[in-house]
Amino acid sequence: MFKHLFKLIWNKKKQNFLLMAEMLVSFLVLFAVFTLMVYYYSNYKKPMGIEYQNVWVINYGNAYQTKNIDSLNLYYETLRKTIKSLPQVQEISFVSGNIPFSQQVNESALTFNGKHVNHLNNFTVEDGYKEVLQAQLLEGRWFNKQDAVAKNKSVVIDAALKEATFGNEPAAGKLLGNDNDKDRLKVVGVIQTIKRNGDYVNPGPGLYFRTDTGSFRWLSKILIRVAPGTDATFEGKLYKTMANYMKNSNVEIEHLTNKLKDSNYFALVPMIILGIVSAFLVINVALGLFGVLWYNINKRRGEIGLRRAIGATGNSVSSQLVSESMILATLSLIIGVFFAVQFPLLNVFDLSAGIYIGGMLLSVLFVYLLVLICSLYPGKQAAAIYPAVALHEE
Structure with missing residues (x-):
């Protein structure tokens, strides 16, 4: 089964290479976003160490x-x-x-x-x-x-x-x-x-x-x-x-509660910028993946009709398209993880390895979930193709 899927992917290597490149870039951006989120969350869980309420600052x-x-x-x-x-x-x-x-x-x-x-x-x-x-x-x-x-x-x-x-x-x-x-x-x-x-x-x-x-x-x-x-x-x-x-x-009087809000807003600016960039990128990748799969179905109606004519079920056809997408995602993620794992090994930005690993796992899960969602509906449409109609069109 997997050998056949790899053969189908290799036969369309040029088209699939662009799709894999999009997934790779998405993973790297998501890795940066999720690593920052894990870093922020790990710091947020730590105790403040002080009771800052009702504390004022007099600047003079x-x-x-x-x-x-x-x-x-x-x-x-x-x-x-x-x-x-x-x-x-x-x-x-x-x-x-x-x-x-x-x-x-x-x-x-x-x-x-x-x-x-x-x-x-x-x-x-x-x-x-x-x-x-x-x-x-x-x-x-x-x-x-x-x-x-x-x-x-x-x-x-x-x-x-x-x-x-x-x-x-x-x-x-x-x-x-x-x-x-x-x-x-x-x-x-x-x-x-x-x-x-x-x-x-x-x-x-x-x-x-x-x-x-x-x-x-x-x-x-x-x-x-x-x-x-x-x-x-x-x-x-x-x-x-x-x-x-x-x-x-x-003389100026400030409240520590207000200064804490300002510090938090200032710290969240990089997170907001990365979040906006990654959101646009993920949307583009999702639309591109959805469009490519939809295009593949229309180009492969004859192939799908022949598979249905010789006994393939709709679920098996749908599973094939979803599996192809997941294999492409896996190949992209292997390359992405190779680059991402260099950050904890080289101790980049002086962050603990657990933060990088958490960001890596969340990025991998998100990419898999994104690919799965984008491939389910085209796979369902492929399963609904009647063999007689597809062969007649051919």
């Missing part, structure tokens, strides 16, 4: 310039107490600019025990940062005042950095850095990785530093947790409080 320009550290700290400590005295404010923390769901980044690299960690996100935060965002502590503790006089600089790492450096071993209390590094960092705690780039993007490893006496020179953001149900009236009051205290500064 650092207008107070002085060389005296004590005066600088006093200025911002007074601002902290002023904001925290407001009844709707539950917690406050000055932070570096790369807050969750912002486009600002501060990256570096790290080598530990021969392991290289690239795209390491560095954050400068205060002791109240964990309470403001309600970050989930997995191991050890958060920063406290004792860290200001510690021999080694205290840091908190997230679960992603712990896995990249210490693996399954406990990290709290250990030193991070090379053995010959005099400025090694002491890990005091591990928190759940925060999806700082939104729901759909891998945040990468994170390293948290505690603010020091000179940090207020360059910090320009404040995170505050407000009471649930706090409305725009309080937002206006908070703005006036900031504007009156920092008269020469540009």
Whole structure:
């Protein structure tokens, strides 16, 4: 049976080659789309790591310039107490600019025990940062005042950095850095990785530093947790409080919930573009496949009529046409999978092999389903051809 089908396909190799090329291109585009979808879904399933609801961001320009550290700290400590005295404010923390769901980044690299960690996100935060965002502590503790006089600089790492450096071993209390590094960092705690780039993007490893006496020179953001149900009236009051205290500064208040929506929209743009392109391509392939099969039926009416005349049933004729289409799809997919499997082997885009495999399987199933749907109706039409009518036309 298969030998006969391959012979029929080979006899029309020029026509079938174009059809296979369409299926191959469709598979490659679908592979990109489904791989991106699997990547987004795998990131979406991971916990956010924070409670971002009711968290506001105050952006301000650092207008107070002085060389005296004590005066600088006093200025911002007074601002902290002023904001925290407001009844709707539950917690406050000055932070570096790369807050969750912002486009600002501060990256570096790290080598530990021969392991290289690239795209390491560095954050400068205060002791109240964990309470403001309600970050989930997995191991050890958060920063406290004792860290200001510690021999080694205290840091908190997230679960992603712990896995990249210490693996399954406990990290709290250990030193991070090379053995010959005099400025090694002491890990005091591990928190759940925060999806700082939104729901759909891998945040990468994170390293948290505690603010020091000179940090207020360059910090320009404040995170505050407000009471649930706090409305725009309080937002206006908070703005006036900031504007009156920092008269020469540009003040802006944002909500993390809105910033998360913007981050998600920005992340979904490539998915939307690929989806539109693949939808047009799939429609064209489906129409082309349907048209080719319909054309083949009209060209092969004599062959089909002869097969029916010598005893072939309508179902067997229909199955033959469907099988030919599925074999063409299989030949195209073998070539497509060969190219697709190079992505996990070469570790392209630094994605896990499971994401590529998931995208590959979904693409294969979709192409088979598309070919099956497009070939069923022409196959049914072929099965309805009466042998006497077909032979009479010949």
